[in-house]
Amino acid sequence: MVVSIMRSYGVLMNPFDKYETQNIALKGDLSILSVIHQPEEFPHREPQINTMVASLSGLIRGFSANNLLIYGKTGTGKTSVTKYVTGMLEEKVGDKVITCYVNCQTYDSPYSILVNLSKCIPGDSNIPPSGWTLDRIYDELVIKIKGSGKILILILDEIDKLVEKNGGDSLYVILKLMGEDTGAGGTIIGITNDSSFYERLDPRVKSRMSRESVMFSPYNAEELKDILYPRVTKVLNPESYDEAAISLCAAIGAREHGDARKAIDLMRISIEMAIRESSDKVSVSHVYKARDTLEIDVIRETVKTQPTHSKIVLLSVILSGERHPNSATTGEVSSLYADLCRDIGIQPLTSRRVSDYISELEDFGMINTTVKSLGRYGRTRYIKITGRENDIKRFILEDTELEPLKDIKGTRQFRLDENI
DNA sequence: ACTCCACAGGAAAATTGGGGTA
DNA sequence: TACCCCAATTTTCCTGTGGAGT
Missing domain, CATH: 1.10.10.10 (Winged helix-like DNA-binding domain superfamily/Winged helix DNA-binding domain)
Structure with missing residues (x-):
């Protein structure tokens, strides 16, 4: 690297020069390449978006919509797309709709989900983190939902965790609450990566959970590239990265069951790596190193928790x-x-x-x-x-x-x- | 063919701990 | 303060099992 600079300038340089001259200029915020970033466009997800929109379209005319099940492996865009679609719906109908997002891995008891749900609905929420009977929270919620006069959309991410835990009881309680017979009403969007989820449901839960579903297939390497490119070009100038680096990120992501999250994380860390090394462009070797640190990070996080x-x-x-x-x-x-x-x-x-x-x-x-x-x-x-x-x-x-x-x-x- | 080890893993009982109520 | 309720966690108890030794 230094040699190439010497060649191009024809002089021996101060060793510090490379830190001055070679930093990759970031055009945009690197957080565009992070999981938190909610994109505005979803390449190769139009069919899924259309299905979901059609399914929820009743809500803009004031009807209720069927519950929806969303299947797909990690990093296939289930959560992002769902949030996008419900966001668009909110934009369309204003505050007639309340969306409540709950990750069932974090909140895996009916109690904690109901508490979360309660927090989403405007109005006083004084349910303690534990202590009340389920019935009491339940009744309180029914009154609250009815009182608000709004349509509720409950997004249950990793909904399969609810069934593993206590045989679907949690899900049953929630379905009952959101069902029409209580008068509360609402739509549940369940997100899962377990394709056999529906089959494993208890019959009484099954009957309440409609079979309407949307499949998010894994991305292949080409599709991942289409996802990476728009993001990378927002962050980097064309001369700051090798095309091969993007392809490699896409390829690794594709190998990991078509995981866009992985590909995006990998790209971000590769860029960070290149900046730290003050290289002039992000290259394949940075991606390999990034893959290594990513792996270690995952392990550290898993162990720590x-x-x-x-x-x-x-x-x-x-x-x-x-x-x-x-x-x-x-x-x-x-x-x-x-x-x-x-x-x-x-x-x-x-x-x-x-x-x-x-x-x-x-x-x-x-x-x-x-x-x-x-x-x-x-x-x-x-x-x-x-x-x-x-x-x-x-x-x-x-x-x-x-x-x-x-x-x-x-x-x-x-x-x-x-x-x- | 039969025994029996060292567990696997299901089910139910017991314990723990947050929170409420009298 | 004493006691009750509830959910979650852990223990106790249990039945099941593949194959080397006899």
């Missing part, structure tokens, strides 16, 4: 793996976990719970497990960390509660050994 016990279980998996590569079993992890808990003076959970934590960690993609039968020696899960164990360990030990464990090694003698 785990409850303490889950972190200790994860640490036990890593330490077991260090002792016996490829052969950490549930039993081994459990007793190691119990030891670690005692080391730092907290009451260990039962192995049944640890077993559940192991399953949860697998869902998070932190570990892989395979059930194996060893005949006479029982049946157990073999547990393996999916990779980057050193990073994971580091993130686990960032928890101040677990600091006393920072020097622990897999080779340490554990009480487990005494029983063998």
Whole structure:
């Protein structure tokens, strides 16, 4: 790089010059390339938008609309498009419509959803975060909704989480509230990435949830490029990026089940990377580096948000793996976990719970497990960390509660050994 | 063919903790 | 303050199971 500058100017330069001359000039705010950014256009999503608009069109004439189910993998634009469509509807009909967006991963009990719903409706909202009976909140809400005289649209993002949790009871309560028989009325837009969601519903819930659905198919690499280009050109001048970098972001996003979010994040981090390195343009190598940091960020976030016990279980998996590569079993992890808990003076959970934590960690993609039968020696899960164990360990030990464990090694003698 | 290990994982009971009411 | 209600979490109890050893 420096060599090329020397060539072009024909002089030896001050080493600081490169920081002065080569920064990529940002045309626009980099947040255009972030998840928070709500775009005004949705390439390759016209059919979905049209279906949704048609489905909700009754509302502009004052009729109620059917409930709507939206399917699609992460990063296929479900949430953005839904917010866009409801936003447009609000623009059209003014404050006759209230939209309430609830992410069911965060708010997964009927209680918390109802509380959120209540907050969306204008008027006093003095429902405490817990304590009231569901019936009481329910009645209060019905009165509130009726009183407001508005049409309610409830967007339930990751609606499948409601069903997993308690067999659809939460969903039933909400459907009942939004149903016409209470007089409250309203439309529910459910968003899910689980294509079998509808099939798994309880019959009484099924009957209330109409079958009207919109599919968001994964983006392919070409489509992702069409999504990236308008955003990138708002941020960068043409001379500040390699076309190949965009193609690579699109390709990686496409490989990750057509994930636009991933592609966009990747592009943003690549740009940040290039700026930090004071390169003159964003290139493929920045994208590769960005992919790496992105991966680590995801891991850090996942680890950080785990409850303490889950972190200790994860640490036990890593330490077991260090002792016996490829052969950490549930039993081994459990007793190691119990030891670690005692080391730092907290009451260990039962192995049944640890077993559940192991399953949860697998869902998070932190570990892989395979059930194996060893005949006479029982049946157990073999547990393996999916990779980057050193990073994971580091993130686990960032928890101040677990600091006393920072020097622990897999080779340490554990009480487990005494029983063998 | 039968036993029996070391769990998996479902169901139900028990505990915990926020909040209300008398 | 004592006690009740409720939801969420955890424990307890349980049945099921693939295959090495006998």
